[in-house]
Amino acid sequence: MGWVQIGMLSGLAALAIPIIVHLVFGRRARRVELGTLRFLKIVLMQNIRRKKLKRWLLLALRMACVALLAFLFARPYLLARETGGEDSLVILVLDRSASMELKHNGRRLFDTAIRQAHQIVAQCAEGTQIEAAWFDHAVHPLGAKEDSNPAQSYSSAADRLKALGSSGPLYGATDYGAAMAWARDVAAQSKFRHKELHLLTDLQRSGLDRTAASPLPDDLVVHLVDLGRAYPENVAVIAAALPKLVARPGEAMSVSVTVRNTGPFARETVPVVLRLEQSGRRQEFRSQARLEAGGTAPVRFDLPALAEGLWQGFAAAEVEDDLPFDNRRHVAFLVAPPIKVILVDGSPGTLPVTAETYFLETAIGLAESNKSFPGSPFTATVVPLAPGGNLPDLGNASLVVLANVGDLSAGDARRLADLVRQGGGLLIFTGENVRTESCRTLAAAGLCAGQIGPIVRADSLPWRLESWDRQHPGFRPFDDPQYGDLRRLTFQAYTRIQPAEDAKVLARFRGGDPAALEKRLGSGKVLWFAASCDLDWGDWPRSRLYVPMVHQLLGYLAGLTEGGPVRNVPLEEVGEAKEAVPGVFARQGFSEVINTDPRESETERCTPELFAARFHFTLPSGEDASSSEQAARAAVSDQVRPDEIWHWVILGLLGCLLLESFLGNRTVA
Numbered sequence: 095m096g097w098v099q100i101g102m103l104s105g106l107a108a109l110a111i112p113i114i115v116h117l118v119f120g121r122r123a124r125r126v127e128l129g130t131l132r133f134l135k136i137v138l139m140q141n142i143r144r145k146k147l148k149r150w151l152l153l154a155l156r157m158a159c160v161a162l163l164a165f166l167f168a169r170p171y172l173l174a175r176e177t178g179g180e181d182s183l184v185i186l187v188l189d190r191s192a193s194m195e196l197k198h199n200g201r202r203l204f205d206t207a208i209r210q211a212h213q214i215v216a217q218c219a220e221g222t223q224i225e226a227a228w229f230d231h232a233v234h235p236l237g238a239k240e241d242s243n244p245a246q247s248y249s250s251a252a253d254r255l256k257a258l259g260s261s262g263p264l265y266g267a268t269d270y271g272a273a274m275a276w277a278r279d280v281a282a283q284s285k286f287r288h289k290e291l292h293l294l295t296d297l298q299r300s301g302l303d304r305t306a307a308s309p310l311p312d313d314l315v316v317h318l319v320d321l322g323r324a325y326p327e328n329v330a331v332i333a334a335a336l337p338k339l340v341a342r343p344g345e346a347m348s349v350s351v352t353v354r355n356t357g358p359f360a361r362e363t364v365p366v367v368l369r370l371e372q373s374g375r376r377q378e379f380r381s382q383a384r385l386e387a388g389g390t391a392p393v394r395f396d397l398p399a400l401a402e403g404l405w406q407g408f409a410a411a412e413v414e415d416d417l418p419f420d421n422r423r424h425v426a427f428l429v430a431p432p433i434k435v436i437l438v439d440g441s442p443g444t445l446p447v448t449a450e451t452y453f454l455e456t457a458i459g460l461a462e463s464n465k466s467f468p469g470s471p472f473t474a475t476v477v478p479l480a481p482g483g484n485l486p487d488l489g490n491a492s493l494v495v496l497a498n499v500g501d502l503s504a505g506d507a508r509r510l511a512d513l514v515r516q517g518g519g520l521l522i523f524t525g526e527n528v529r530t531e532s533c534r535t536l537a538a539a540g541l542c543a544g545q546i547g548p549i550v551r552a553d554s555l556p557w558r559l560e561s562w563d564r565q566h567p568g569f570r571p572f573d574d575p576q577y578g579d580l581r582r583l584t585f586q587a588y589t590r591i592q593p594a595e596d597a598k599v600l601a602r603f604r605g606g607d608p609a610a611l612e613k614r615l616g617s618g619k620v621l622w623f624a625a626s627c628d629l630d631w632g633d634w635p636r637s638r639l640y641v642p643m644v645h646q647l648l649g650y651l652a653g654l655t656e657g658g659p660v661r662n663v664p665l666e667e668v669g670e671a672k673e674a675v676p677g678v679f680a681r682q683g684f685s686e687v688i689n690t691d692p693r694e695s696e697t698e699r700c701t702p703e704l705f706a707a708r709f710h711f712t713l714p715s716g717e718d719a720s721s722s723e724q725a726a727r728a729a730v731s732d733q734v735r736p737d738e739i740w741h742w743v744i745l746g747l748l749g750c751l752l753l754e755s756f757l758g759n760r761t762v763a
Contacts, residue, residue, distance in 0.1 A: 105164030112156035116149075148757060155754040162747040170739055183286040184218055185277050186211050186226040186255075189295035189321075190234075191268040192419050192694045196296065196326055203321045204264060207294040210319060211255050214292055225280050226255065229273040230266025231304070231666035231691070265419060265675055267666050267691035268301025274310065274709050281314045289314045296322035299700040300693040302708050309710040316711045322699050323416075327357040329364055329385065330420035330695035334409040339660040340428045340471075344399045349425065351393040351409045355385035356697045361413070368395045370407035370425075377405075402429050404660070404685055406678040420695040426678045426687045428659050432473040433652050434491045440499035440527050442478035450497045450525065451476050453635035454627045457644040472648060485509065492518045493651055497627050498525025500532030507539035514541070515616025517683055519651025524589035525626040543597040543611035543622045547590035550607065556584035556632065559609055562601035568610075568621075568650035569600060571642070578639050585632035589624045617682060619651055653683050662687045 188211060194204035215224060226236040236255070277291050289311070297320050310316065333352040341347050349368055355361055361384070368379040377400070383391040395409075410422035435458060441450040458474040472493070477486055479499055485506045488494065494510060496502075499522075502510075514520050520541065522528075526549070533546045550557075559580045562569045572580050580601075591608050593599055601610040603624075611622045625631050627644075634640060649655045663686050668674045679686045706713050 105167060106161055108160045108164070109157050112153055112160065116153045116156075152754065152757050155750050155757065158750045159747060159754060162743055162750060166740060166743045166747065170743065181286050182219070182221075182288040183223045183225070183281070183284045183290070184214070185280055185289070185291045186214065186224065187273050187277055187291065187293045188226070188228040189230075189268065189273075189293075189298075190228040190264055191230040191266050191298065191301065192264045192690055193268065193296055193298050193417065193697070194321075195264050195419050196323055196416055198323055202264075203296055203323070206321055207319075208255055210294055210321075211292070215255065223284070223286060227273070227276060229269065229276070230264070231269045231272070232266075233272050233276040235276070263419065263675075265665055265690050267304070267694050268295075268298050269304040270295075270301045270705070270709070271303075271305030271307055275305070275308060277314075278308060278310050281311050287313075291316045292319060293317070294319040294321060296320070297699045297702070297705060298322070298694075298696070299698045300696045302700060302705070307709045314711070315714060316706070318702050318705060318713060320702060324699070325358045326416040326697050327359070328355075328415045328417045328420070328695060328697055329361065329411050329413045330354050330356065330417070330692070331366075331409050331411050331423040332390070332420070332692035332695055334368075334423040334425045336425065336427050338427070339658055339662075340430060341400070343402050343429055343431060345429075346399055347397045347427070349395045349397065349409065351395065351423075352390055353383045353385060353393060353411055354390045354692075354695060355387060356695060357415070358387055360387050360389075361385045364391075365412040366393045366409065367412060368407065368409045368425075370397075370400075370405045372401065372403040372405045375401060377407075383411075400429050402431070404428050406685070406687075417695070417697075420690060420692075422676075423689050424676055424678050424687050426660050426685055428685075430659075432469070432471055433493060433648075434489070435472045435474045435493040435495060435648060436488060436491045437474050437476045437495045437497060438485065438499050439476055439478045439497055441497075441525065442480075449476070449478075450626070450628050451495075452628065453640065454495065454497060454523075454644065457635075457641045458648070460641050470645075471652075471654065472645075488513060493521070493648060494518070495521045495523070495648075497523045498527050500527035500529065502535050504535045504538065507535040507541065510536075511539040511541055511615065514618035514620055517617040519618055519648070520620045521647055521651060522620070522622050523627040524622070524624050525630065528589055540615055541613070541620055542594070543591065543613040543620065544594040544608070545592040547592060549587055550590050551587040552585070556586055557588055557603050557605075558585070559583055560602055560604040560606075562610070563599075566600050566650075567655035568646045570655075571646060572639075577642055578637075580639065580643075583632070583634040583637055583639060585625050585634060587625070587631040591622065591624050621647055621651060623647070657684065659684050660687065661685070662689070664688075665690050 188204070188207045190204055194202065194207065196203050198206065211226070218224065227233050228236065273293070277293075281289050281291065291310075291314055293316065295318075297318075330353070331351060332354050333350070335350045335352075337347060351366060351368065353364060353366060355364075364383045364385055366381050366383055370377045377397070379395045379397070381393045381395065383393050385391050404426060405428075406424070406426035408422045408424045413421065415421070437451045437455055437458075439449055439451040443449040446452060455474050455476055458472045459470055475491075479485070481501065484503055488509065491513075494513065510520055522541075528546065530546045533542055536542050537546075562572070562580060564570060564573050569580075571577055585603070588603060588607065588609065591611060593608055593611055594613070596613060598612045599608045599610070600612055600621075601608070603609045607624070609624050611624075613620045613622075625634075627635065629635055646655060653659060661684055665674055665676065665688050668688055674688070676689050679688065700708075702713055
């Protein structure tokens with residue numbers, strides 16, 4: 095026998111009350127010797143044993159009434175074993191999505207699911223194979239099987255569920271397809287004869303169509319435990335959109351916030367606030383929205399020109415509702431000037447148009463038509479480098495380009511290597527000055543991507559790019575036909591480079607020689623392009639691909655092609671190595687904004703019949719009730735267990751009270 099509220103058994107201490115009453119307040123007859131009553135004394139002596147028995151029986155009945163009352167509040171239940179034997183498999187799948195934060199009777203739906211899972215485990219016979227997992231947007235099994243011993247699986251299931259019950263706030267999305275696919279695979283791999291699946295969820299409709307559904311095995315019996323609540327009150331901030339994630343100093347911006355009311359009643363005024371903070375500076379903006387039942391409303395916040403730096407904060411609806419997890423949405427954006435690029439010209443020339451960096455400087459200063467800024471994201475500073483000269487102070491530059499630069503001093507090479515190790519980027523174009531001897535200092539500083547070889551010149555036909563890494567961020571956009579075909583670029587010469595073991599070849603010329611290589615150094619990257627950036631070695635600077643290719647290479651070094659300095663990442667795409675909670679987090683070289691899936695704010699529920707039809711299984715007899723009926727059952731499931739014996743306790747209590755009343759009226763002290 096078990097107890098739902100075992101603490102109520104402390105009421106058994108009240109058993110002392112009838113004992114005290116019996117001992118203290120019992121009637122005591124005063125002995126009086128009367129000679130005329132000697133015959134009555136004989137009669138009383140004959141009945142004394144029967145009277146004592148009645149008094150002790152009356153005391154026992156009163157104590158039984160107190161004990162049964164304590165048992166009634168403790169809610170006893172029988173430890174029946176419904177699934178038994180070593181030939182049985184029980185699969186437990188618990189919904190741990192954000193909507194399971196909804197509370198009923200002061201307890202989260204997920205905590206209720208944990209309690210009911212414990213009850214299911216308690217009803218399983220020893221030796222039953224138990225597999226358990228929780229799911230949100232992915233499936234997380236509760237510990238892998240160490241061996242095939244069912245008894246070990248049974249004994250550890252309760253411990254794993256207990257540890258799961260101490261979980262913190264829930265933020266994940268709902269993906270029923272992933273959960274059912276995991277359960278299907280577990281059941282399909284099992285050789286047991288009896289298989290059961292218990293799915294404990296709130297039947298949130300938005301989770302039905304995330305992934306494809308596959309039929310479950312025919313021998314798997316599915317029990318759908320509906321824990322959901324009908325018509326919860328919920329106001330959610332489902333979007334906080336920025337026109338751009340990087341703004342220029344002095345530039346005004348606006349934040350568009352979308353608020354949704356998924357509750358059954360309209361809300362006349364919903365206060366909406368936008369709070370931003372940067373290095374101790376704080377900005378707060380307020381507005382209001384009117385929301386119909388099931389409707390959305392846009393709220394726009396116009397921001398003034400903000401100081402440079404990373405601004406982060408959140409947009410929030412200041413309301414009290416049943417699901418507080420979606421009342422705020424985090425935002426972040428960077429206010430910064432264009433990225434400074436230093437162009438080191440190894441062949442300055444006598445006129446600007448004859449300089450090695452003439453086309454490169456022009457390309458950097460242009461803006462691509464599909465970008466957010468009217469100007470370029472980069473600003474270039476040309477530094478002519480005479481033979482034997484030294485690099486100037488690199489200042490706060492994060493990108494350096496070497497154009498046909500040879501014979502760098504060892505000190506300059508070390509300074510460039512330090513810049514790269516700290517997260518900067520270095521782009522190197524070859525040329526007539528880049529040879530094996532002239533790159534020794536670069537190689538000593540760890541900046542070479544391989545062994546620099548001779549210059550290869552075209553005889554009749556020009557060299558062309560033959561292949562490139564289509565998944566690399568620097569080359570991925572060129573798979574789009576609107577950019578053109580990189581194979582159309584022509585080169586009259588290139589520098590042959592033998593790749594180092596720690597270098598990656600990004601593109602190759604016809605014949606297989608590397609055209610572009612990447613080398614990692616510390617937190618930064620070095621890119622080598624085995625051709626010059628002017629017209630000396632080809633006419634590719636005249637191609638319309640020149641500007642986007644230069645921007646892609648520099649953008650990759652600056653982190654722009656991989657998402658930029660501020661990146662919005664859905665919570666379900668966050669890797670396990672990172673903290674999967676909403677907020678703004680500093681990563682290596684960028685800031686990551688994590689928010690919950692807005693579909694998790696939708697409180698519409700599906701029926702068990704629709705769920706069963708979606709995943710191609712049949713509900714067991716008696717479990718095909720309507721959604722409202724199952725919701726009503728779930729509402730009282732935590733108060734009344736099907737295996738409780740409280741009704742028998744009440745019958746016993748009533749019987750004891752009747753006997754106590756009958757016997758008390760006929761017992762003389």
